[in-house]
Amino acid sequence: MNDALDVALRLLVVFVVFLTFPLIVGQTEHKVMAHMQGRLGPMYAGGFHGWAQLVADGVKFAQKEDIVPAGADRRIFQLAPAVALLPYLLVLLVIPIGPGEGAVGEVVDAGIFFVLAVMGVGVLGSLMAGWASANKFSLLGGLRTAAQLLAYELPMLLTAASVAMAAGTVSLPGIVEAFQWWWLPWQIVGAIVFFTAGLAELQRPPFDMPVADSEIIFGAYTEYTGLRFALFLLAEYAGIVVLCGLTTVLFLGGWHGPWGADGLGWVWTLLKSAILAFVVIWLRVTYPRLREDQLQKLSWTLLVPLSLAQIALTGIVKVVIA
Amino acid sequence: MTFTAAATATVAHATTTVAAEHHGFLSPTGVEIAFLLVGLLTFGAAVVTVTTKQLVHAALWLVVALGGLAVEYLLLTAEFIAWVQVLIYVGSVVVLLLFGLMLTRAPIGRSPDADSGNRWAALTVAVASAGALVWVVVDAFRTTWVDLNGAAAGSTEVTGASLFQNWVLPFEALSVLLLAALVGAIVLSRKAKAAAAGTTTAPQVPGSRDGKRATEDKEGVR
Numbered sequence A: 001m002n003d004a005l006d007v008a009l010r011l012l013v014v015f016v017v018f019l020t021f022p023l024i025v026g027q028t029e030h031k032v033m034a035h036m037q038g039r040l041g042p043m044y045a046g047g048f049h050g051w052a053q054l055v056a057d058g059v060k061f062a063q064k065e066d067i068v069p070a071g072a073d074r075r076i077f078q079l080a081p082a083v084a085l086l087p088y089l090l091v092l093l094v095i096p097i098g099p100g101e102g103a104v105g106e107v108v109d110a111g112i113f114f115v116l117a118v119m120g121v122g123v124l125g126s127l128m129a130g131w132a133s134a135n136k137f138s139l140l141g142g143l144r145t146a147a148q149l150l151a152y153e154l155p156m157l158l159t160a161a162s163v164a165m166a167a168g169t170v171s172l173p174g175i176v177e178a179f180q181w182w183w184l185p186w187q188i189v190g191a192i193v194f195f196t197a198g199l200a201e202l203q204r205p206p207f208d209m210p211v212a213d214s215e216i217i218f219g220a221y222t223e224y225t226g227l228r229f230a231l232f233l234l235a236e237y238a239g240i241v242v243l244c245g246l247t248t249v250l251f252l253g254g255w256h257g258p259w260g261a262d263g264l265g266w267v268w269t270l271l272k273s274a275i276l277a278f279v280v281i282w283l284r285v286t287y288p289r290l291r292e293d294q295l296q297k298l299s300w301t302l303l304v305p306l307s308l309a310q311i312a313l314t315g316i317v318k319v320v321i322a
Numbered sequence B: 001m002t003f004t005a006a007a008t009a010t011v012a013h014a015t016t017t018v019a020a021e022h023h024g025f026l027s028p029t030g031v032e033i034a035f036l037l038v039g040l041l042t043f044g045a046a047v048v049t050v051t052t053k054q055l056v057h058a059a060l061w062l063v064v065a066l067g068g069l070a071v072e073y074l075l076l077t078a079e080f081i082a083w084v085q086v087l088i089y090v091g092s093v094v095v096l097l098l099f100g101l102m103l104t105r106a107p108i109g110r111s112p113d114a115d116s117g118n119r120w121a122a123l124t125v126a127v128a129s130a131g132a133l134v135w136v137v138v139d140a141f142r143t144t145w146v147d148l149n150g151a152a153a154g155s156t157e158v159t160g161a162s163l164f165q166n167w168v169l170p171f172e173a174l175s176v177l178l179l180a181a182l183v184g185a186i187v188l189s190r191k192a193k194a195a196a197a198g199t200t201t202a203p204q205v206p207g208s209r210d211g212k213r214a215t216e217d218k219e220g221v222r
Helices: A002-037 A055-062 A075-093 A111-132 A136-167 A170-179 A188-202 A228-249 A267-284 A293-322 B002-009 B028-051 B055-075 B079-105 B120-142 B156-165 B168-198 B210-222
Strands: none
Touching: A002 A055, A002 A228, A002 A267, A002 B156, A055 B168, A075 A111, A075 A228, A075 B055, A111 A136, A111 A228, A111 B055, A111 B079, A136 A170, A136 A188, A136 A228, A136 A293, A136 B079, A170 A228, A170 B002, A188 A293, A228 A267, A228 B210, B002 B156, B028 B055, B055 B079, B055 B120, B079 B156
């Protein structure tokens, strides 16, 4: 019975993280964007610097009417937000934040493959939403989502494979365990490619061509209202948490840090992820949206060759030091 | 998840499958029941995939069928294969399929004109190939049982070792085949483009860089 309790507790903790961390990232985005643009951002909700703004937003979304367009494919339209959101919950389950069995929801033998496979499934949600809405803008959004996924999945996989080669394992805790500080300069190209491709897979600016609110009116999510729309938004921010956590674990050494190795490793993981999340927000404020052809060109002519070069470099160094 | 835990908790060693005589069909274990149920679900989804009149629904039922297959791999402790199955088939092949459908024709509702007259020929081929596959698999693994209590039979380490020690030649042959398909696709798309443009110049020698430019151009035209 103790095992069941243990599993339940882990699931509960991961679920709470899944519900709170995306909101924290979202609130940080509100404030950071505002200050970068010389504004204050939300200041009233909750009293202290508008900390409860997203809670208020959530209440607002829950109150709105849930509308399904008459011409839509009803069941798929309603199913799509769940398909978009749930994969990130599953991925969060396997990201280790500290050393040992206690700091990860579930140890998966082929962790990297699990994570990349399940994240790819999340995009199906956007595709389903884009098709089922019976709206031309939504269909365009769905098409762009698919084209983007096909272009950016490859560099992501290749760079992840490079780290797996370096560590000699495909398990996420195993990779962090094997991490040395000099991996950072060794794998830096892979890290940048992975992070960029991840941003594109999440459709975050500057890769937000599929949602592009000023031209195709939020793409696949045009017809969504209320709670279902909120679920899509939550999926985006959960995606940021997952991407930053993954980049930390794969490339930045997870719980390794200059000091405080015993007991405080999870602080390092969270700190590194938080800095990456800040970079995600920073990029959104800094760069304009890429055009569709620029987006494809960036992936096929820059990211794929760079990740192949990274794999070659990893292989050479691995053979030399062996 | 618990099966994965059971599979990963024990680090894989070497031999895993046992030919046991005491396994009977009349006293199935929980895993065997789960395997059967998931198998039925997968089969049902596959049947709906080929019989539904709605094109996009067919693609989505295909997701269910392929996902069910991944669960079956998991139940057989072949964890690595299961994740690769999801990554390649659900994550890429079905997305490509949906992309193609949306780009050409994917009306909401039924498409009665999507049926071709080859129903019986297709059924014959499908039944024949299914029969051949079932025969081969049953003949190969007749009395082999996966030992769920021992080391995982399909962990990444075991799969990798057997792939690169015992099956290197088929693996390499397959990769050459895929490379040939890739080059062929590039050649075809280059020729189609030259014909459409009405140019008389000979198409360039297809190389990897040209291929990338070809795909990029296609995106640009869209």
